[in-house]
Every structure is written in C-alpha cells, then in structure tokens.
Amino acid sequence: MTSWRGLALPAAxxxxxxxxxxxxxxxxxxxxxxxxxxxxxxxxADGTLMEATRDTLASAFAGLAIGAAIGLSLGILFGSVRxxxxxMELGVELLRPIPSVAVIPIALVALGxxxxxEIAIVSFACLWPLLVLSRAAVIGVEPRLIEVAxxxxxxxxxxxxxxxxxxxxxxxxxxxxxxxGIALVVAVTVEIAVNPMGLGYGIMVAGQxxxxxxxxxxxxxxxxxxxxxxxxxxxxxxxxxxxxxxVAGPP
Amino acid sequence: MNxxxxxxxxxxxxxxxxxxxxxxxxxEIVAFKLVSPVFLPAPDRAFAALWHGLAASDLGEKLAxxxxxxxxxxxxxxxxxxxxxxxxxxxxxxxxxxxPSLEFLRPLPASAVIPVAIAIFGYSSAMALGVIGFGAVWxxxxxxxxxxxxVEPRLKEVAxxxxxxxxxTAIKISLPSATPDILAGLRxxxxxxLILAVVCEMIAGLDGLGQWVLLAARAYRSADLFAGVILLGxxxxxxxxxxSLIEARALRWRGR
Numbered sequence: 001m002t003s004w005r006g007l008a009l010p011a012a013x014x015x016x017x018x019x020x021x022x023x024x025x026x027x028x029x030x031x032x033x034x035x036x037x038x039x040x041x042x043x044x045a046d047g048t049l050m051e052a053t054r055d056t057l058a059s060a061f062a063g064l065a066i067g068a069a070i071g072l073s074l075g076i077l078f079g080s081v082r083x084x085x086x087x088m089e090l091g092v093e094l095l096r097p098i099p100s101v102a103v104i105p106i107a108l109v110a111l112g113x114x115x116x117x118e119i120a121i122v123s124f125a126c127l128w129p130l131l132v133l134s135r136a137a138v139i140g141v142e143p144r145l146i147e148v149a150x151x152x153x154x155x156x157x158x159x160x161x162x163x164x165x166x167x168x169x170x171x172x173x174x175x176x177x178x179x180x181g182i183a184l185v186v187a188v189t190v191e192i193a194v195n196p197m198g199l200g201y202g203i204m205v206a207g208q209x210x211x212x213x214x215x216x217x218x219x220x221x222x223x224x225x226x227x228x229x230x231x232x233x234x235x236x237x238x239x240x241x242x243x244x245x246x247v248a249g250p251p
Numbered sequence: 252m253n254x255x256x257x258x259x260x261x262x263x264x265x266x267x268x269x270x271x272x273x274x275x276x277x278x279e280i281v282a283f284k285l286v287s288p289v290f291l292p293a294p295d296r297a298f299a300a301l302w303h304g305l306a307a308s309d310l311g312e313k314l315a316x317x318x319x320x321x322x323x324x325x326x327x328x329x330x331x332x333x334x335x336x337x338x339x340x341x342x343x344x345x346x347x348x349x350x351p352s353l354e355f356l357r358p359l360p361a362s363a364v365i366p367v368a369i370a371i372f373g374y375s376s377a378m379a380l381g382v383i384g385f386g387a388v389w390x391x392x393x394x395x396x397x398x399x400x401x402v403e404p405r406l407k408e409v410a411x412x413x414x415x416x417x418x419x420t421a422i423k424i425s426l427p428s429a430t431p432d433i434l435a436g437l438r439x440x441x442x443x444x445l446i447l448a449v450v451c452e453m454i455a456g457l458d459g460l461g462q463w464v465l466l467a468a469r470a471y472r473s474a475d476l477f478a479g480v481i482l483l484g485x486x487x488x489x490x491x492x493x494x495s496l497i498e499a500r501a502l503r504w505r506g507r
Contacts, residue, residue: 006351097487105468207366226358
C-alpha cells in the first residue's frame with residue numbers, strides 16, 4: 001500500500017515529462033524520459049558509466065579513508081584530553097567553516113589535476129564531521145565506564161582501545177555514514193568544477209555537447225549511486241549496531 | 252563564577268596563542284622555503300593581498316557577489332523548504348505519497364544539477380540561484396517536515412478542542428513547536444548555499460569569490476588565492492555566528 005503510494009508521484013511526473021518533452025519537440029536542453037532511459041542503458045552497456053563510477057568512487061573512498069582516519073584520531077584525542085581540546089578550540093573554529101570547495105584552487109596549484117587533487121579535497125571535507133562528532137561521542141561516554149577504566153588501572157592507550165572506542169563506536173559510525181555521503185558529493189563537485197575525470201566530468205561534457213539525454217542519464221545514475229551508497233551504509237549500521245546507533249545519533 | 256570566567260578567558264587566550272604560533276610556523280616554513288612560495292605565500296603577503304584587494308582591487312565586489320548569490324539562493328530555498336515541509340509534515344497522507352521520492356532525491360549531490368541548470372538558464376545568476384535553491388532546500392525541507400510531523404499529540408488535541416482550523420493549527424501550534432528544527436535546517440542550508448555559490452561562480456565565471464580564487468590559482472598568484480580563501484572562511488564564520496545568535500534569541504523561551 002505504502003510502496004504503491006510512493007511510486008505514484010514519480011510515475012505521474014515521468015508521464016508528464018514524457019508528454020511535455022514530446023509535445024515541445026526536439027530540444028538541446030531537455031530530453032523525454034524514454035530517451036534518457038535509452039542513453040542510460042547505452043552508457044551502462046558500453047562501460048563508460050561504469051568506468052566513470054569507478055574513478056569517482058575510488059577518489060571518494062580514498063579521501064574518505066584518509067579524512068576519516070585523521071578526523072577520528074583528532075576527535076578521540078580532543079575528546080579525551082581536555083587541555084588539548086581547549087587549546088585547539090579557536091583553530092578548529094577558524095578552519096572548519098572554510099567551504100571545502102574553496103580549497104580546490106589551492107590543491108589544484110599544489111597537486112595538479114587527477115586523483116590526488118580529488119582525494120585531498122574529499123579528505124579535507126570528511127575530516128570535520130568525524131572530528132566534531134567523534135569528539136562529542138568520546139566526551140559523551142558514560143562517566144561510570146571511565147571510572148571502571150580507572151579502577152582497572154588501564155593506561156591511556158588501553159583506556160581508549162578497550163573502553164572509550166567501543167562505547168563511542170555507534171555514534172562514530174553515524175558520523176562515518178554522514179562523511180561517506182559528503183565524500184561522494186564533494187568528489188562529484190570537484191569533478192564538475194575542475195577535475196577532468198569521473199561522473200562529474202561526464203555530466204559536464206554531456207551538457208556542453210548538447211546531449212540532454214546523456215546528461216540526464218548521468219544525473220539519474222549519480223542519484224542511483226548516491227542512493228545505493230546511503231542504503232548500504234544504513235544497512236551496515238543496522239546490522240552492526242542495531243538499536244544502539246538509532247538511539248545514539250540522528251537517523 | 253568569577254574564577255570560572257577567568258579560567259575560560261585563560262583557555263581562550265591559550266587557544267589564540269596556538270593559532271598565532273601556527274601562523275608564525277607558516278611564516279617560518281615559507282621563509283626557509285620548505286614549500287615553494289608558488290604554492291604557499293607568506294602569511295603577511297596573503298594578508299597584504301587581502302588588504303590591497305579590498306582597498307584597491309575588486310575583491311570587495313567579488314565578496315558582495317558571493318554573499319548575494321548565497322543569500323538569494325538560501326532565501327528561495329528557505330521559503331520553498333519551509334512551506335513545502337509544513338504542507339508535507341502536517342499531513343500523513345501527503346507524506347506517504349511524497350516521502351519515498353524525497354528519500355531518493357536527498358542523497359543526490361546538488362552540484363550534479365549544475366549542468367542541467369546551465370542547459371536551462373545559461374551561464375547566468377539565475378542558474379546559480381536555481382542550483383543553490385535546489386541544494387539548500389533539502390536541509391530545510393526535511394527539518395520542517397520532521398518538526399511538523401513530531402508535534403506533541405496532546406497539543407493537537409488542544410487545537411481540536413479549541414476548534415482551530417487546519418491553517419490556524421499550523422501557524423499557532425505546529426510552527427512554534429517545529430521552530431528548533433527549522434532553525435537547525437536554516438543553519439545547515441546556509442552552509443550548503445555558500446559551498447554551491449562558490450562552485451557556481453567557478454564554473455560559470457559569475458562575479459564572486461569562487462571566480463576570484465580560481466583565476467588567482469590559474470595565474471599562480473598564490474597571495475591573491477589565499478586572500479580569497481581567507482575571505483571565504485570569514486564569510487562561513489560570520490554566517491554561522493549570525494544564525495547561532497538568531498537561534499539563541501528565538502529559542503530563549505524554551506530555556507525557561
């Protein structure tokens with residue numbers, strides 16, 4: 001019943017778009033959904049879409065891994081050592097609001113076009129949510145658990161590994177999921193803005209070549225990739241942490 | 252109370268000292284040519300370029316252009332997002348039709364609609380407003396939907412008992428109850444709007460800081476480039492600070 005209702009709106013819009021686009025005749029800006037579907041299947045069949053997807057996801061995941069590792073280490077450090085946290089406060093407040101895309105030209109001058117440029121920017125963008133949320137997760141660890149660690153006379157490293165990290169893990173995974181979404185968005189954005197590779201470049205080229213069917217096929221495909229990535233991470237979160245993650249953070 | 256305030260001030264000064272030390276370190280790195288000055292200008296050169304750009308060149312106009320794009324798109328997104336969110340959020344029937352489509356569209360990178368917007372609007376400010384509006388609408392739409400959907404059921408019973416119409420219920424009961432969500436959405440939307448404004452200016456060459464930093468990078472004018480990035484960071488800080496202030500003022504009644 002609900003799934004039927006969810007499909008009603010997109011189906012109606014697709015039919016309207018098809019009728020509208022056919023009535024308007026051939027156009028350089030908009031293509032009917034049927035032509036988009038044909039272009040999408042053609043792109044999937046000849047491998048161009050898959051190749052572009054591979055490039056985009058490779059940079060997104062590499063950047064996510066680097067940015068998340070740095071952000072997570074800093075977040076745990078700031079969360080567990082109050083003095084460092086307070087000393088770095090202003091620095092973080094000044095750097096964090098710099099829009100990730102503003103770093104593109106700096107990385108472009110230093111690294112040139114290619115994977116490294118994209119990976120650097122994605123890491124910069126993914127660093128912040130992990131830093132902020134893992135710091136909050138560590139600070140939010142039940143104080144009684146810290147007392148247990150003290151009673152067991154665990155060293156600082158053992159305390160982080162055995163007590164703090166497991167307790168904060170569900171919230172940290174929520175942050176990781178958020179960052180994975182950001183990674184894909186930033187990777188595509190970098191490709192659209194400057195970097196000649198991947199899905200973002202593909203959609204720009206199709207637009208400039210006045211091929212609205214190919215352009216919209218790329219758009220639909222980027223939507224599918226984003227949706228699949230998000231769905232996979234939500235699934236992983238529910239499998240790994242179940243109820244804990246839902247209680248700990250925003251869905 | 253007084254001693255804790257003094258302590259907070261001490262930490263704040265310490266944290267300022269860390270930033271000052273970082274800038275000094277930056278200067279030394281450049282002075283010893285550890286990084287080529289083509290990539291990294293000395294801090295004093297970056298700030299001199301910032302000052303010169305604002306006083307003598309057209310950096311001020313670029314700043315105004317970026318702020319204009321950002322606020323324009325954000326305003327469109329706010330109006331559309333809050334109105335649609337209220338409509339969808341207050342009716343479970345509408346929600347069951349619309350929510351699945353929104354779930355599919357939400358993870359779509361907003362920048363991916365730029366080529367489509369260019370095809371429709373050309374390389375114009377209307378394109379930038381369309382893209383920013385589309386991208387920044389999601390946080391507001393979803394937050395408003397959530398806020399209107401999560402109204403305490405007893406408040407709705409009160410509305411029914413008072414014989415309020417649907418519109419009156421939305422304005423008098425749901426809107427105040429959803430305000431915290433909406434404000435959080437507005438803040439997130441403004442961040443998105445700034446990012447998309449910069450991207451649009453880079454791609455379409457619209458007057459703004461995005462265009463300024465990209466041109467500076469292409470010409471290897473690293474001081475101008477850093478001046479632009481510093482200014483963009485400042486815009487981000489100010490936008491966030493202003494909305495935090497509004498948020499704190501608007502939500503004062505909840506603290507009591």
